[in-house]
Amino acid sequence: MSRDARLWTTLMILGALALLVRAAWTDQGMGREYVRASPAADGRITRYEPATFGDYQRSVAADPDQATVRVSVPRSVGLWLAAFFTLAVFSFLYKDNPFYKIAEAVLVGVSAAYWMVVGFWDVLVPNLFAKIFPGVVQGWAMPGLTGPEAERNLWYLVPLGLGVMLLWRLAPRGAWIARWPLAFIIGTTAGLRLAAFLHGDFLAQIRNTILPLVVLGADGTFNPGASVANILIVGSVLCCLAYFFFSFEHKGVVGGAARVGIWVLMITFGAGFGYTVMGRIALLAIRLEFLLDDWLWLIDPAGRRMATLAQGLLVNI
Amino acid sequence: MKRTIPLLITALGGFALIVAYFIPHTQSWGEQVAVWFDVLASLAFVLGGANLLKIHLKHVSDRARGWGYSAIVIGSFLATLFVGLIKVGVSPAAQSPDYAWSGSYRQIGSAFWFGYEYGFQPLTATMFALLAFYIASAAFRAFRAKNLEAVLLLGTAFIILLGRTFAGVALTSWIDPANWEGFRYLTWLRIENLTVFVMSVFNTAGNRAIMIGIALGIVATSLRVLLGIDRSYLGKD
Amino acid sequence: MGAFLRDEWWIMLLAAASLAPLVRRFAGEGFFPALRTLDRRWIFLLMFWSVLLPIYYIGLTGQTFPEVPSALSQATFDEIERLQEGDPILLSFDYDPASEGELGPMATAFVKHAAAKGLRMYFMALWPVGAQMIDDTIARVIHTDYPELVYGQDYVNLGFKSGNEGVIKVIVTNLRELYTTDVRGTAIRDIPMMEGITNIQQMRLVINVSAGYAGTKEWVQYAVTPFPDRIRLVAGSTGVQAPLLYPYIPGQLAGLLGAIKGAAEYEKLVVDAYGGPNPDPRYLEGLRRMGPQLVAHLLIITLIVVANVLYLADRRREMRR
Numbered sequence: 001m002s003r004d005a006r007l008w009t010t011l012m013i014l015g016a017l018a019l020l021v022r023a024a025w026t027d028q029g030m031g032r033e034y035v036r037a038s039p040a041a042d043g044r045i046t047r048y049e050p051a052t053f054g055d056y057q058r059s060v061a062a063d064p065d066q067a068t069v070r071v072s073v074p075r076s077v078g079l080w081l082a083a084f085f086t087l088a089v090f091s092f093l094y095k096d097n098p099f100y101k102i103a104e105a106v107l108v109g110v111s112a113a114y115w116m117v118v119g120f121w122d123v124l125v126p127n128l129f130a131k132i133f134p135g136v137v138q139g140w141a142m143p144g145l146t147g148p149e150a151e152r153n154l155w156y157l158v159p160l161g162l163g164v165m166l167l168w169r170l171a172p173r174g175a176w177i178a179r180w181p182l183a184f185i186i187g188t189t190a191g192l193r194l195a196a197f198l199h200g201d202f203l204a205q206i207r208n209t210i211l212p213l214v215v216l217g218a219d220g221t222f223n224p225g226a227s228v229a230n231i232l233i234v235g236s237v238l239c240c241l242a243y244f245f246f247s248f249e250h251k252g253v254v255g256g257a258a259r260v261g262i263w264v265l266m267i268t269f270g271a272g273f274g275y276t277v278m279g280r281i282a283l284l285a286i287r288l289e290f291l292l293d294d295w296l297w298l299i300d301p302a303g304r305r306m307a308t309l310a311q312g313l314l315v316n317i
Numbered sequence: 318m319k320r321t322i323p324l325l326i327t328a329l330g331g332f333a334l335i336v337a338y339f340i341p342h343t344q345s346w347g348e349q350v351a352v353w354f355d356v357l358a359s360l361a362f363v364l365g366g367a368n369l370l371k372i373h374l375k376h377v378s379d380r381a382r383g384w385g386y387s388a389i390v391i392g393s394f395l396a397t398l399f400v401g402l403i404k405v406g407v408s409p410a411a412q413s414p415d416y417a418w419s420g421s422y423r424q425i426g427s428a429f430w431f432g433y434e435y436g437f438q439p440l441t442a443t444m445f446a447l448l449a450f451y452i453a454s455a456a457f458r459a460f461r462a463k464n465l466e467a468v469l470l471l472g473t474a475f476i477i478l479l480g481r482t483f484a485g486v487a488l489t490s491w492i493d494p495a496n497w498e499g500f501r502y503l504t505w506l507r508i509e510n511l512t513v514f515v516m517s518v519f520n521t522a523g524n525r526a527i528m529i530g531i532a533l534g535i536v537a538t539s540l541r542v543l544l545g546i547d548r549s550y551l552g553k554d
Numbered sequence: 555m556g557a558f559l560r561d562e563w564w565i566m567l568l569a570a571a572s573l574a575p576l577v578r579r580f581a582g583e584g585f586f587p588a589l590r591t592l593d594r595r596w597i598f599l600l601m602f603w604s605v606l607l608p609i610y611y612i613g614l615t616g617q618t619f620p621e622v623p624s625a626l627s628q629a630t631f632d633e634i635e636r637l638q639e640g641d642p643i644l645l646s647f648d649y650d651p652a653s654e655g656e657l658g659p660m661a662t663a664f665v666k667h668a669a670a671k672g673l674r675m676y677f678m679a680l681w682p683v684g685a686q687m688i689d690d691t692i693a694r695v696i697h698t699d700y701p702e703l704v705y706g707q708d709y710v711n712l713g714f715k716s717g718n719e720g721v722i723k724v725i726v727t728n729l730r731e732l733y734t735t736d737v738r739g740t741a742i743r744d745i746p747m748m749e750g751i752t753n754i755q756q757m758r759l760v761i762n763v764s765a766g767y768a769g770t771k772e773w774v775q776y777a778v779t780p781f782p783d784r785i786r787l788v789a790g791s792t793g794v795q796a797p798l799l800y801p802y803i804p805g806q807l808a809g810l811l812g813a814i815k816g817a818a819e820y821e822k823l824v825v826d827a828y829g830g831p832n833p834d835p836r837y838l839e840g841l842r843r844m845g846p847q848l849v850a851h852l853l854i855i856t857l858i859v860v861a862n863v864l865y866l867a868d869r870r871r872e873m874r875r
Contacts, residue, residue, distance in 0.1 A: 093595065118682040118714060119682065122682075122713055122714045122715065122737075123714075127732065141739070142735060144735060144738070144739040144741050144744065145734070145741055146744065147744070148743070149734035149742060150734070188720070196719070196776055199775070200774055200779035200806065201775065272797045272798075275793040275796055275812065275813055277793075278814060278815065279656055279793025279813050280793075281605060281814075281846065281850045281851075282843055283655040284601075284846075284850075285655055285814075285843045285847070286654060287655075288605055288846075292606075293613065301612065301613045303835055
């Protein structure tokens with residue numbers, strides 16, 4: 001076995017042992033999900049709402065024989081699965097490996113199907129099938145569908161027909177049939193965007209740039225800060241636009257303005273980079289919080305595993 | 318014929334929406350076209366899923382490299398689709414307990430919810446969390462202050478990175494009129510104030526110019542598509 | 555800090571042990587030579603510890619950095635604060651778990667603020683997974699802290715519709731054409747708070763939590779710009795998107811929360827106004843996340859500075875040759 005493989009095997013074994021000790025031999029344990037059984041519809045249905053270890057401790061303290069709040073084995077297994085997937089994806093940072101590839105494959109499959117299921121139940125059933133076959137849909141899955149919204153509207157055969165033609169794209173022959181719905185999508189998108197971009201991103205932005213270069217306060221006094229800011233905004237926008245004008249040679253005044261425009265754009269991109277860094281780190285933070293809080297039970301900032309409902313006090317560093 | 322009708326559909330669909338934008342009496346045409354577009358977008362999800370299935374089935378049948386992972390994709394796809402469409406583990410809605418299919422497909426405790434909560438959600442979130450590591454690596458390897466423009470970019474990045482956390486506040490907290498009266502005119506130099514200034518002046522100006530440029534580009538492209546000048550979306554005959 | 559280092563010596567030992575080979579390399583090869591051939595996985599490890607250790611510290615001690623809300627966060631807060639009890643507002647959650655780190659705290663704080671003010675909340679989503687985000691936020695805030703709010707009278711979940719900007723285009727003039735039922739399958743006409751609501755121009759405010767396309771930009775373009783006097787919009791967006799939305803402020807976008815910092819500032823405002831003397835830690839998630847942000851930002855700055863020092867040293871060496 002190579003040195004690398006020996007090191008990783010040792011680390012994996014130590015890690016597994018640490019998890020076993022924490023889960024089985026510490027007072028609190030780790031990685032358990034709890035549920036609260038609550039009857040609905042006059043007791044005909046039992047719902048299992050999420051609960052916490054703190055809820056369980058308080059329920060047991062009130063009544064040691066209670067069974068309303070209890071451990072959920074399937075959800076606990078799910079939690080460990082989620083932790084496994086998280087670590088599998090993180091393992092890619094060291095090296096591409098089969099665990100990462102499995103996690104990636106599961107993600108691709110589940111997300112594609114997720115979108116299909118959401119599209120089916122949230123849009124196709126209420127907005128397509130319920131318009132063409134309202135009675136069938138009402139009797140099958142949407143008993144609450146009543147009133148004018150439940151009336152048959154056969155114009156919806158048009159998007160149904162276009163949708164069937166769209167699926168023809170997958171057929172070995174006759175894929176040209178899918179051009180009709182694609183043309184509809186492209187045309188509609190182009191029509192939507194033309195007006196919206198012209199109005200919201202062109203005209204409105206020109207209007208927003210028409211700012212007073214001499215700003216007076218409510219009492220008529222000159223406000224130097226706001227005036228300088230406005231002059232800089234107007235000047236910067238014009239310089240950036242001068243840079244984007246490639247039909248004129250960037251010489252003389254135009255060249256000078258274009259140069260200033262590049263500087264403004266560099267400041268813009270620097271600001272964008274700063275914000276992007278900020279965004280990415282928060283995404284990492286929530287995953288590490290999941291591992292430390294939800295799975296390992298090493299921290300409990302929200303007090304979900306406290307036996308008493310004491311609120312955490314936040315203290316400034 | 319194979320290309321003429323699609324070109325007509327493109328033009329009709331697009332111009333119906335543009336006319337509806339300007340003539341209030343034709344608003345209902347625009348609404349109808351937009352509703353059909355919304356429904357068709359959901360059918361596009363079906364196309365996407367079916368296309369994914371087709372590609373991975375081909376991988377498996379060809380025994381291409383990594384076909385085992387394609388089998389996992391197919392398995393997880395079909396399993397999620399099945400439990401979601403059939404509403405496995407979903408109890409009826411409380412207000413209509415006699416209708417077995419009336420419950421929400423995302424009901425807590427259902428198999429679909431399980432797949433989301435313990436599969437989709439952690440996987441998606443962790444994939445994007447990897448970006449934090451790559452941005453650190455890119456910062457070390459790529460950002461070199463080679464010229465004035467690069468210095469401006471890096472300098473602004475430093476101001477934003479410091480100014481949007483307590484580090485910036487602490488670094489320039491000494492610029493306080495309580496320490497020296499003259500600081501009253503220099504409070505704009507505090508990093509958190511500089512950050513606000515950079516964002517509201519230079520960032521706004523730069524992005525505004527970019528926005529104006531993109532808007533003109535979108536208008537030009539949309540007109541080309543609607544007038545049938547650009548036909549690349551139709552593909553080859 | 556001293557007590558933390560004493561009690562949690564094991565995690566500090568783990569961090570030190572994992573970085574020991576790197577320190578040995580620097581000592582053996584020299585600082586600059588080691589940096590020139592630095593494996594990026596050491597940078598990954600540094601980033602890992604710089605985020606994990608603050609999370610662990612803040613999780614155990616509950617300490618956070620003080621926050622002073624900026625003008626934009628204050629403007630967002632004021633837009634909601636000026637509304638009266640019973641005013642209808644639309645909340646569009648256009649994000650998925652990939653951005654929950656930044657946007658989850660914003661969504662929670664928005665719903666907390668709206669519920670505390672007694673506003674009538676209409677939830678919808680332009681992203682397929684946004685519908686799940688709505689369910690999670692309602693469960694986290696309304697079901698736990700405001701159980702007296704009645705579904706259908708005080709809040710309603712209209713759910714997801716596909717079509718991105720096409721959805722906004724329709725609902726801005728005709729909501730019921732697209733939304734015939736809510737997510738529970740109840741007909742719109744049978745929901746008490748939907749009476750008289752025909753389009754979103756009747757909403758006093760639109761609150762958008764957005765991770766990308768379709769999101770705040772589309773709400774500005776398709777809702778606010780055609781109806782500037784009828785629709786007001788405030789938004790919370792990711793760090794990637796926020797700088798791109800600044801041109802819309804204040805004409806088309808009344809307030810913006812940018813990235814986790816915006817979330818933390820807004821949380822501070824909401825918690826100070828409505829959190830009581832002992833605010834629930836659930837509403838302080840953004841504030842807690844500013845700790846790892848600070849350390850990671852300092853790491854990034856250090857990496858850039860060190861890399862540029864190395865670059866300048868190498869350039870000087872080459873010029874001497």
